[in-house]
Amino acid sequence: MTASPAAAALTARAQEVSTEIVGDILALVRQETGSYDLPGLAAGLDLLRELAVRRLGQPDHEHRHPGGECGDTLTMTYTGSGTGAGHVLLVGHYDTVWPTGTLAGWEQPQASDDGREKLGGPGIFDMKTGLAQGIWALKLARESGAPVPTVTFLFNGDEEIGSLSSRPVIEEAAQKADVTLVLEPTAHGAVKTARKGTGIFQVTATGVEAHAGLAPQDGASAITALSEFVVAAAKVAAPDRGTTINTGLFRGGSAINVVAGQATAGVDIRVGSQAEQDRVDAELDAIEVSDPRVRIEIAHDWNRPPMTLNAASAPLLDLAREVAREQGRGELPDAAVGGASDANFVAALGLPVLCGMGAVGDGAHAQGEFIYPDTVPAQTALVAGLLGRLTQPLRG
Known part of the structure; x- marks a missing residue:
C-alpha cells in the first residue's frame, strides 16, 4: 500500500x-x-x-x-x-x-x-x-x-x-x-x-504447633493443610475459559522438628471475564481442608480487572x-x-x-x-x- x-x-x-x-x-x-x-x-x-x-x-x-x-x-x-x-x-x-x-x-x-x-x-x-x-x-x-x-x-x-x-x-x-x-x-x-484480569491472592493457614516427635498428635500442620488447599485451587483453573491459577510462592513452619503453625502461599490468577472472576472467588472460598483445626484465610486481591x-x-x-x-x-x-x-x-x-x-x-x-x-x-x-x-x- x-x-x-x-x-x-x-x-x-x-x-x-x-x-x-x-x-x-x-x-x-x-x-x-x-x-x-x-x-x-x-x-x-x-x-x-x-x-x-x-x-x-x-x-x-x-x-x-x-x-x-x-x-x-x-x-x-x-x-x-x-x-x-x-x-x-x-x-x-x-x-x-x-x-x-x-x-x-x-x-x-x-x-x-x-x-x-x-x-x-x-x-x-x-x-x-x-x-x-x-x-x-x-x-x-x-x-x-x-x-x-x-x-x-x-x-x-x-x-x-x-x-x-x-x-x-x-x-x-x-x-x-x-x-x-x-x-x-x-x-x-x-x-x-x-x-486478562489479574488476581494476586495471599492465602494464610494457621494451625497448631507441637513437638514433631513427642506429641505430633497435638499439632495441626498449617503446611499440610495449605498444601491441600493449593492442590484444590489448581483444579479451579479453567484454561478453556482463559482462567489460570498458579501458586508461585509457598512459605511456612518455624523448625524441622515442629508441626507447622503457620504457612502462606502467593497465588497468581488470570481471568478473561467478570463471570470467571466471580466463579473463582466462590470456589476458592468453598475449599475445605482435612484438619478442621487449621484456619484458612484468603486475601482476595483482584489487582486489575479484565x-x-x-x-x-x-x-x-x-x-x-x-x-x-x-x-x-x-x-x-x-x-x-x-x-x-x-x-x-x-x-x-x-x-x-x-x-x-x-x-x-x-x-x-x-x-x-x-x-x-x-x-x-x-x-x-x-x-x-x-x-x-x-x-x-x-x-x-
Missing part, C-alpha cells in the same frame, strides 16, 4: 532519526530500575524526565506523585497547537522485573536466522523502548507542522508490582483525557485490545488502523493477551484506550528479552501519526 505524502514524510523523518531514538532507548536500559530498587527508580525517572525535556522542552505542567515504597509517578503535560481541544494521555512504566546488577551479566542476543538485528537488555522490550518512542512520537508530530493535541505523559514506577501507588493517578489522568495510549510492547506487531475492546475504544482502533494504512503498513492487527497492564484500569472505566503501542520484539520478563531496532521508526511514526489525528476529541 502506498503511503500518503504527509504520512510518507513522517515515516521518512522517523527513519532519519532512528539512531537517536535507539540511543535514548539504550540510555534508559543502562539505568537499571528494578521495581524494588527505590534509588535506581529515582535515578531512572530523573533520566526519563531529562530525555523528555531534551527532546520536547519544558512541559507546561508537571507533577511528581510520591510513590512511598514504590517508584514515583511523573505526569508531564505539553499543550497542543492549533484550535483543537484534543487531549491524549500516553502511559508507560519505567520499572522492570530485573533486580539491580542484572545488566552486568546480560548477553546480547544473536541476530535472527535471516540476519535481522536484535538488541537486548533488562526492560528494553518491557517497556523502555515504548517510553522513548512515545517521547519521539510527539517530537515528530510537532516537527511535521500539523496541529497536535495536548499530550500528557504519565510515567509510573510500580506497574510490574501491580501499580499499587499509581493506579489512582492513572485513573484520574485518563478521565481528564480524551483517549489513552499505553506504550507497552506490541504482540508481535499487533496492538493489544484485550487483556480488559476488553469496549465501545469507546473501538473507534480508536479504527483510527489507528487508518493511520497505519496511510503510512503504507497495511492492516494493523490487534490481539488479546494473557498479561495485564495499566490499560486494564482505563478500559474498566469505559474510556477509550489502546495498549501495545510500543516495541516490536519478544521475551518479556525473560533473559532473552529483545527488540528489533529496525521497527523503531515505524512504531514511532504510528504513534506520531495517531497523535496528529487526535487533535479533536474522539467521537464514537
